[in-house]
Ligand SMILES: [Zn+2]
């Protein structure tokens with residue numbers, strides 16, 4: 001419903017602005033039109049500024065999901081209320097659709113709820129606000145013409161003005177908070193998607209180039225096959241894998257890393273300073289052969305470090321540097337998993 005009305009506002013507002021603007025321009029260009037130009041220009045401005053422009057911007061903004069859209073939409077709808085009877089009907093329906101949509105957006109983003117204008121309390125509040133609006137408009141009309149309004153109107157004018165002020169502030173606040181949160185969410189989501197998309201494209205391009213190079217090299221073609229089989233290998237990982245003497249960990253873990261690799265255990269580089277060794281650790285033998293002094297340590301990884309579904313994990317770590325040698329925790333060993341240090 002809101003989108004249908006937004007299209008209506010956008011099209012009628014846009015046509016009104018374009019048509020009125022063209023009429024004014026046409027009159028202005030014709031020297032024989034005289035006073036008519038000024039009168040039509042004033043009439044156009046009086047309709048365009050409070051109604052056509054907000055309707056066009058509001059419809060456009062709502063359709064685009066922008067934060068300012070609902071505010072202009074609400075302004076146009078409130079002005080329409082005074083155009084009895086068709087405008088009033090459209091304005092009421094538009095405001096109900098707007099508040100309903102804002103309530104749904106609020107629920108989705110955890111904002112404080114917005115009372116419904118279609119409920120009994122909402123209808124009374126809306127009627128009060130519209131009635132107050134008429135009182136304020138009549139009073140303003142008389143004031144405009146330099147006359148005093150009927151006594152009944154003058155007497156209730158202050159209360160009506162307060163109601164209108166409160167209703168306006170509340171409406172604008174409610175509309176802005178709802179859309180700001182929703183618009184931010186939309187923008188963040190769009191940015192995340194496009195960034196992920198870009199990263200994926202870059203990865204695919206790089207991967208294709210890497211495969212081409214690996215295929216061309218007799219020594220490396222086996223890595224190309226492994227990548228096609230679903231394993232992940234980049235240049236650094238291949239270089240580390242091919243050089244059995246290479247180490248990446250900090251000085252505190254380098255001896256252990258070299259010893260693990262020296263025993264022929266498969267060790268895969270994850271990132272600089274971080275490797276995965278496909279072996280379990282025989283701790284008594286380890287302690288007997290290696291001195292692991294702080295900041296280096298060996299042990300099971302604390303559970304808070306990982307998600308609850310992860311299997312238990314063990315690692316050599318340096319708490320001073322980022323170095324880590326992940327190993328297979330004893331309960332995760334499979335038949336054939338190597339044991340370090342070898343006896
Ligand atoms: Zn270190």
Ligand SMILES: [Zn+2]
Nearest residue numbers: 275276277326
């Ligand atoms: Zn691993």
